[in-house]
Amino acid sequence: MTPVYVIGGAVLLIALFVWSMYNSFVTLAEQISEAWSQIDVQLKRRIDLIPNLVASVKGYAKHEKSVFEDVTKARAAMMKAETPEQKGKASDVLTGALRSLLAIAENYPQLKANENFLQLQNEVSDTEDKIAYSRQFYNSTVMDFNVKTKLFPNSIIANSFGFKEKPFFKTTEEEKKNVKIEF
């Protein structure tokens, strides 16, 4: 085979490889964006559930003022958070505050028996689970993407087109203890 054909073939193969690599980076990056917006959906759902939950608990346990304040403050902070890091921190604080709020029910048997409260409790716990799972999916997609940017020769393509490592949605020490709320 003449050298022209050999070189031409090699160039074509390389071009195809770069093309498919670039596309897979783009696809993964989009999947990561989508996974992030899923988390956002769940975070918002939790914010929306809180006022009713607090009202329901207040009906039976008016005196637990500090807990209510914590929840209100944490909720406000959550609404203000913008970047993934800020949202992560705010989410952890809110989870802790909600856990204390739900723990109050242990001391008020009438509250525990209240249908409305039970349903809200289930919904909030379920939303916490959803946040945990969508966070898990986000992190695992980010891992796939990050590994890909580091492997050779993909790393060359990644650097040329500006695909950088993306951040994990990390847990703080507090949340690591007990991610899923027991039903």
Add this chain to the structure above:
Amino acid sequence: MSIRSQIQSNIIRSYLFMGVFTLLVVLVAYVFGQATGYGDSYIGIALLISVISGFISYYFSDSIVLAMSGARPADKKKDFHLFTVTENLSLAAGIPMPRVYVIEDTAMNAFATGRDAKHATICATTGLVNRLDRRELEGVIAHELSHIQNYDIRLMAVVSILAGTIAYAADMFLRNLWWSDRRSRDDNRDDKGIFLILGIVLALITPLIASIIQLAISRKREFAADASGALLTRYPEGLARALEKIGKDHEILEGATNATAHLFITNPFKGKEVHAWFSNLFNTHPPIEERIRILREM
């Protein structure tokens, strides 16, 4: 073995079995063709019948199984745990949420069906949902979702088409021997003799071998689904505990038949679980103790 290497090794092994299976089909096609002088048309017809029947049962697998089991759609309020567990795990897997159905039966079982994630269905018995706690239910549903995600239903459909092809071809071959006209074959009798004998032997044993391979593939994919499910929940103990509870329950699920048995989380014909090596070859699912042991070692 870690979760990820479990998944990988089981999937690779199932593909190896597929390769052996395909070779078997090719061998059978060749020998039958030589023995009868009809060439490839034999295996061609058998393949066609098998593909048509296989395709129909695969494409409509969800409707067929649901109708046969008498299932009803799940309700978010009535079946809160089943519904939300499926919702949450679909989020974790990044797939659209499958349709959820419930069978009113005290036997404990669950299955998944559907050709891909967009056309999938998950079904569980009330017996299962009532007796498992949420973490255990998550383990079971994660296992079922993994079947969908790993395209196991599609793989088993292809495998059963291959097995069906061998069964039909062997059947046709033996019938042909019985009814054929002897005169035309006297010409090259010696030449075809050896193939004839080989053909008869194959016709008798390959359907059996095909079944064994099909079941071996099914068991490997069950292990892979256990491991994939554990990766979803990050809590293999959930499924381990669920399997322990299911193993102790000896009730047989009435709606199941031989055709649908492999879709369930554990063999619905419980009474027949014998632990001899030989009979294990004919089990669609690996023994429960082994599954629990592997899950606890993850």
